[in-house]
Amino acid sequence: MTVPTLAAVDFGGPVDGPLILLGPSLGTSAATLWGGVADGLVTRARLVGWDLPGHGRSAPAAAFTIADLAAAVLALADQLGAQTFHYAGDSVGGAVGLQVALDAPHRMSTATLMCTGAVIGTPDGWHERAATVRADGIAPIVAAAPQRWFAPGFVERHPGVAAALLDSLSRTDPQSYAWTCEALAGFDVARRLTEIAIPVLAVAGRDDVPTPPESLQRIATGVSNGELVVLDGVAHLAPAEAPDRVAALIAQNVGLSPAPAAGTVDDVYRAGMAVRREVLGDAHVDRATAATTDLTADFQRMITEYAWGGIWTRPGLDRRSRSMITLTALIARGHHEEFAMHLRAARRNGLTDDEIKELIMQTAIYCGVPDANSAFRIAADVLSDDDAAGGAR
Template sequence: MIALAPVDFGGPANGPLLLVGPSLGTSAATLWSGVAERLTQRVRVVGWDLPGHGAGAPSEPFTVADLAAAVLALADGLGVERFHYAGDSVGGCVGLQLLLDAPQRVASATVLCTGAVIGTPDGWRERAATVRTGGTETMLAGAAQRWFAPGLTDRRPGVSAALFDALRHADAESYARTCEALAGFDVTGRLADIVAPVLAVAGADDAATPPESLQRIASGVKDGRIVVLDGVGHLAPAEAPDRVARLIGEHVGVSAEPITTAEVYAAGMTVRREVLGDAHVDRAVAATTDLTEDFQHMITEYAWGTIWTRPGLDRRSRSLVTLTALVARGHHEELAMHLRAARRNGLTNDEIKELLMQTAIYCGVPDANTAFRIAADVLSDYDGGAPS
């Protein structure tokens, strides 16, 4: 029997247990850390690594059913009879298998960027043969296109780099065996037997398992619903950890929203780093003095922890609103900072150009003229050059 390597993200010992499963070529730590960080105030989160991935040791050939049995053994080892489950891609396939093989053990399941069947058997066998011949390096060239929505590597370079590194260091034979397990997986005809609540989460930009794949799951099970995340590809937990954590929290029956002042501040610091970048935030923190410390804390707590974490607008939209307000008020230093943030949030130079054209009408030509000058300087370092 396969022995899975657990990754304990922490959480209350007496809280509900959420087991989280990875995608092919990733590790639990690189894929799920952001989501776990947002849930462990109320939920104990434990991930598992595929054989030969992350902390997982290589194993003999296995099936998706074997992985599901190993997840049950992991729960047994934790002393938990009934647990919640979330999994991405092959991790989602394992979730469906668990719901079929041990429905009494799974309180709820969130399956992300997956399918009752994924790809074709021949396609998976061809990939297995490619990796056996050339190693997992052969998968790196197309990984960004397979995994991420456009622009993710620019917006979150640290996250994408960690995932690429996990793929690079995955054991080639174990990767190939996972491909073969997926080649043999198809529970399309058994979805109606699944009775536990299932949340199917799709990435709007996921080419490998498009929203239609998740819709078939949500429609096929007894109690399913689907949520499609805009601006997300195949690795939703890493691409949109705040939205995924909120959805899983709601499905599990706990809140993923921070409730204490310390939690609001921590959530704000996380978003601030994601939007502005670690280098910028590190400089700001290093420059904090006794005079500015309270002000910096307030900004992190209220602007980033209270407003930027709200679910009503995505970050692209918040960047558009923020840039417009900064042009209108003439806050040029902040404008430069938020132009960079806008690129991290997925806006293109052409979209920023259109926004600045709009401000020329509604904020005034002199304000827009200054904004274009600042943008020409700031955006020259990005693909596509400055707005023209």
């Protein structure tokens, strides 16, 4: 067995905190893929990523298998002095996590596996891609990557993140990329999932084509202690596309305490304003800001600090869940104007029209039929107007 040497990417964190090892996707580096997630966890855990051979900081290596990579991850843990560790991995990094859980179950405490599978693609497909890279270099892969990696609209919303990931791909050693493809061609642990007993959180991107939600569902139901989460507005690189949501999910799976509050009131305000804009949209926040008067200025700041900076930034729930709770509370209290505003926010946070319908149906039982009737009337107007304006379904 050939055990490649994997370069470690140490994001920092308390030396006495739990260790979380972070595995990359094919064609990415740990720094570009996991940087945003690490920012959300580094005060509570030690974060160390690793790069595939010939990717990021790792030197190229001879042919290897997923089992070889799993052994290399265990060797990295040994170098870090860790008898046990938590693990999170995306795509091939998730496949390596499954292999480690099978080969050394006593070493891995929890696994958060995203955009991956117990088997990924087909052997013929991987061998074909390996042959393409050996013949034509990495350029054809870079050209096709945006459609394969990112959910619709991500590149336009986050051009810097996308550019950094594509630049990392363009610098990948073609031979090492091909070896990784051939390692995935030989990977299939679907029949062994029942052997995995550690807590496994399987995280899927709803828009992921290479490893769709069904692939993660297979993992979640196949292991002894599994759970599935599907992220809306996310494709194949969940850590880069939704770092806040992924950080919160890892923290929950690992059992980390909530993130400490920002150091100053201004920090809280800035964090709250960022989330407020992401959830409600720039247009709404700009209108609210423009309408602020001396009479309402303190109230607006209080909302931003306490609601958006104090609550919506907490890692314990993702934004979809917070939207559902908020809509339910607004229906129950009859706050129709706020309900209309948060319907649009709920769509931005990934809720579908069917999920909104089911939420209102649920409130009919627990909040009252008249409240639900009003909610359906408002939803019909708001969602149709949002569609007319080009809002997402």
